[in-house]
Amino acid sequence: MKVMTQLAMVMNLDKCIGCHTCSVTCKQAWTNRSGVEYVWFNNVETRPGQGYPRRYQDQDTWRGGWELGRRGRLKPKSGGRLRKLLTIFANPVLPNIRDYYEPWTYDYSTLTTAPLGDDFPVAQPVSLLSGRPTSVEWSANWDDNLGGGPANAGLDPVIERLRSEAEEKVRFSFEQAYMFYLPRICEHCLNPSCVASCPSGAMYKRSEDGIVLVDQDRCRGWRMCVTGCPYKKVYFNHRTGKAEKCTFCYPRIEVGLPTVCSETCVGRLRYIGPVLYDADRVGEAASVADPTDLYEAQLDLLLDPSDPQVTDAARREGIPEDWLDAARRSPVYALTKVHRVALPLHPEFRTLPMVWYVPPLSPVTEALSSTGHDGEDVDNLFGAIDTLRIPVAYLAELFTAGDPVPVRRALQRLSAMRSYMRAVNLGDPPDESVAARAGMTGEDVTALYRLLAVAKYEDRYVIPTAHEAEGRHMEETACSLDFEGGPGMHGSGPFGEASGRPRPVSVETFHALRHRQTSPGGPGDPEARVNLLNWDGKGRPAGLFPPKGTRPEESA
Amino acid sequence: MSTVDTVLWGVLPYVTLVVLVGGTVWRYRYDQFGWTTRSSELYESRLLRVGSPLFHFGILVVVIGHAIGLLVPENWTSAVGIGQAAYHVQALLLGSVAGFATLAGAAILVYRRRTTGPVFTATTRNDKAMYLVLVAAIVAGLVATGSGAGVVGEEHNYRETVSAWFRSVFVLRPDVAAMASAPPAFRVHALIGMLLFALWPFTRLVHAFTAPVGYLFRPYIVYRSRAETARARRGW
Numbered sequence: 001m002k003v004m005t006q007l008a009m010v011m012n013l014d015k016c017i018g019c020h021t022c023s024v025t026c027k028q029a030w031t032n033r034s035g036v037e038y039v040w041f042n043n044v045e046t047r048p049g050q051g052y053p054r055r056y057q058d059q060d061t062w063r064g065g066w067e068l069g070r071r072g073r074l075k076p077k078s079g080g081r082l083r084k085l086l087t088i089f090a091n092p093v094l095p096n097i098r099d100y101y102e103p104w105t106y107d108y109s110t111l112t113t114a115p116l117g118d119d120f121p122v123a124q125p126v127s128l129l130s131g132r133p134t135s136v137e138w139s140a141n142w143d144d145n146l147g148g149g150p151a152n153a154g155l156d157p158v159i160e161r162l163r164s165e166a167e168e169k170v171r172f173s174f175e176q177a178y179m180f181y182l183p184r185i186c187e188h189c190l191n192p193s194c195v196a197s198c199p200s201g202a203m204y205k206r207s208e209d210g211i212v213l214v215d216q217d218r219c220r221g222w223r224m225c226v227t228g229c230p231y232k233k234v235y236f237n238h239r240t241g242k243a244e245k246c247t248f249c250y251p252r253i254e255v256g257l258p259t260v261c262s263e264t265c266v267g268r269l270r271y272i273g274p275v276l277y278d279a280d281r282v283g284e285a286a287s288v289a290d291p292t293d294l295y296e297a298q299l300d301l302l303l304d305p306s307d308p309q310v311t312d313a314a315r316r317e318g319i320p321e322d323w324l325d326a327a328r329r330s331p332v333y334a335l336t337k338v339h340r341v342a343l344p345l346h347p348e349f350r351t352l353p354m355v356w357y358v359p360p361l362s363p364v365t366e367a368l369s370s371t372g373h374d375g376e377d378v379d380n381l382f383g384a385i386d387t388l389r390i391p392v393a394y395l396a397e398l399f400t401a402g403d404p405v406p407v408r409r410a411l412q413r414l415s416a417m418r419s420y421m422r423a424v425n426l427g428d429p430p431d432e433s434v435a436a437r438a439g440m441t442g443e444d445v446t447a448l449y450r451l452l453a454v455a456k457y458e459d460r461y462v463i464p465t466a467h468e469a470e471g472r473h474m475e476e477t478a479c480s481l482d483f484e485g486g487p488g489m490h491g492s493g494p495f496g497e498a499s500g501r502p503r504p505v506s507v508e509t510f511h512a513l514r515h516r517q518t519s520p521g522g523p524g525d526p527e528a529r530v531n532l533l534n535w536d537g538k539g540r541p542a543g544l545f546p547p548k549g550t551r552p553e554e555s556a
Numbered sequence: 557m558s559t560v561d562t563v564l565w566g567v568l569p570y571v572t573l574v575v576l577v578g579g580t581v582w583r584y585r586y587d588q589f590g591w592t593t594r595s596s597e598l599y600e601s602r603l604l605r606v607g608s609p610l611f612h613f614g615i616l617v618v619v620i621g622h623a624i625g626l627l628v629p630e631n632w633t634s635a636v637g638i639g640q641a642a643y644h645v646q647a648l649l650l651g652s653v654a655g656f657a658t659l660a661g662a663a664i665l666v667y668r669r670r671t672t673g674p675v676f677t678a679t680t681r682n683d684k685a686m687y688l689v690l691v692a693a694i695v696a697g698l699v700a701t702g703s704g705a706g707v708v709g710e711e712h713n714y715r716e717t718v719s720a721w722f723r724s725v726f727v728l729r730p731d732v733a734a735m736a737s738a739p740p741a742f743r744v745h746a747l748i749g750m751l752l753f754a755l756w757p758f759t760r761l762v763h764a765f766t767a768p769v770g771y772l773f774r775p776y777i778v779y780r781s782r783a784e785t786a787r788a789r790r791g792w
Binding site for chain 1: 588589591592593594595596597598599600601604605608609611612613673674676677678763766768769770771772774776777778779780781782783
């Protein structure tokens with residue numbers, strides 16, 4: 001047994017209202033630069049829907065994740081090492097920018113410079129890639145809230161599988177429509193296929209906290225990682241020619257703060273905590289023959305942090321005491337392993353993803369009440385699970401490779417919790433049999449209730465800080481401008497976008513902000529143009545107004 | 557042997573070598589972040605799928621051909637029973653097939669670069685200069701191959717002139733006379749080649765120096781310690 005630690009996340013889909021605050025704050029923090037306009041480390045998809053990029057879940061097309069080869073050996077679905085190198089000159093399954101969307105801005109200047117006339121001036125969309133006028137045909141959330149209806153939702157790969165496998169009628173008529181939101185970040189997998197696909201070895205999994213990162217200095221832009229990741233959460237920065245991905249906000253995590261997406265989630269549906277796992281058995285767990293066994297195999301990897309054998313082994317590996325303590329208090333361990341209500345996203349990709357989801361139950365109570373039933377009675381609730389608007393089969397395709405049993409169990413536990421806690425709220429004696437029917441005790445139910453309903457900031461985010469005498473390195477004690485190359489070294493070097501030595505984040509952000517607010521917009525655009533989406537309202541960046549003395553002649 | 561010859565074939569090779577090696581070391585040390593293929597496959601893949609493998613596999617064969625032609629002395633091949641005529645036939649066949657594949661690939665890539673809006677806007681002046689020299693080198697090479705084999709003009713055994721000179725450069729006794737006696741096509745090709753190598757460290761061509769051969773021999777999953785990456789480089 002080789003114990004390793006992993007920071008993992010749980011998202012409670014019952015609470016997600018699809019407000020996209022996580023996406024927006026993440027974007028502002030990490031990807032508001034040129035070259036990554038189309039990059040969403042965090043995105044929120046409406047399910048059913050195509051997702052982002054379009055139909056990323058369809059691995060028959062995109063070849064992401066792992067597959068079992070002959071003799072049951074695990075190999076990347078897009079091919080082994082030799083095949084990767086032979087296709088390195090033109091990756092056959094790299095998504096095109098149109099599978100994401102072509103980033104654009106608007107030609108705002110016409111609004112102020114158009115001559116007086118009968119027609120309202122229009123700010124034409126302009127491509128940020130070619131600098132030419134474009135028409136906007138798709139974007140990150142084009143099918144948000146089932147936008148486009150059956151035409152879009154019918155292209156959902158999960159729906160397609162349901163249709164072909166179960167011949168289930170999946171309808172999109174208005175009365176029967178259902179949807180829920182699925183916020184997604186990088187899964188920081190235990191068996192990351194992006195890392196396995198990287199020819200230059202630039203991608204790695206951090207041994208302390210399991211965060212998967214791209215070494216920007218060693219990435220050579222071979223772009224195999226984009227193909228390798230079945231969740232399409234590694235993106236190619238088309239200006240720098242390097243891969244970028246969700247960093248789990250490691251600079252925040254290292255000092256004990258939750259990720260930006262978690263911090264700003266208005267529904268407070270995200271939980272972060274460490275889990276201990278057995279690194280020796282990762283390969284074995286990922287190569288279980290039957291895909292529906294992968295969920296259990298993955299749970300088996302997670303070790304009980306209260307087990308003295310585990311803690312002894314962990315100490316032998318040099319895992320610090322505060323990490324062990326955090327692992328014991330981890331909400332992620334509780335929701336995944338103890339209560340078993342959180343499920344992994346697409347375990348059949350065999351990457352052992354470490355972002356878990358509590359499946360959505362709503363609006364079952366409301367639906368039952370409206371038909372005259374007691375919406376919180378456990379019998380009614382249990383009976384309703386299989387007739388939910390969101391079919392269990394759909395959830396099972398997402399979270400358990402099609403096995404409805406774990407999904408049903410999770411939903412039953414959530415229902416039992418409602419029923420049980422209603423009695424407590426009303427001052428009635430709590431009914432232990434309700435808990436027992438979901439395979440829990442009253443104590444379990446109360447603990448689950450506390451975790452899902454009342455958990456405070458420090459209960460939701462149990463984050464041990466980066467350890468050892470490393471703190472010194474993390475502080476920018478000296479003047480932050482005092483680095484090789486000196487201040488003012490920013491923008492494009494002679495060898496392309498932002499070439500040269502890396503610079504401290506604080507300096508880079510300062511210069512990047514100033515540069516962005518005072519420079520023209522798109523590539524090769526001689527006319528000053530300001531992206532108002534990036535303008536923070538301070539100052540008057542060049543290009544916001546036309547230069548003085550060039551006022552167009554007003555026509556009578 | 558004129559002064560011009562001495563400068564071209566006795567001095568220039570060393571200038572090129574110094575720039576190539578020095579420039580590469582300098583860039584590797586100071587511009588890891590800029591060291592990338594700067595792939596534009598995200599923008600356009602239909603033409604790239606044909607052009608890029610054609611060019612790259614072509615150029616790999618061309619490199620192997622150059623290595624054999626320049627580094628293996630003539631008496632070695634004759635010793636294993638390959639005569640001058642036989643050698644020339646295989647060199648011409650292999651060389652022209654690979655050369656034309658490379659040229660066709662490059663043509664597709666340049667056409668794609670010019671006609672695809674996003675790819676064209678992502679093209680720097682540096683890229684344009686590099687493309688010019690690269691294509692010139694390929695064309696000059698094809699002309700030299702054709703003329704040397706007697707397809708056009710007189711047949712020439714370059715292994716007695718160019719190859720001898722090339723090897724002599726690396727033992728620090730440049731055989732200027734040998735190269736000066738080579739036909740113009742070979743001399744032009746060598747000059748453009750030297751220019752290309754001098755430009756190499758300062759263009760996107762550097763990606764070739766970090767061809768990921770090590771991938772074949774490493775485990776799939778890479779772990780790195782945070783402590784180790786934090787200590788290794790301060791970043792400022």
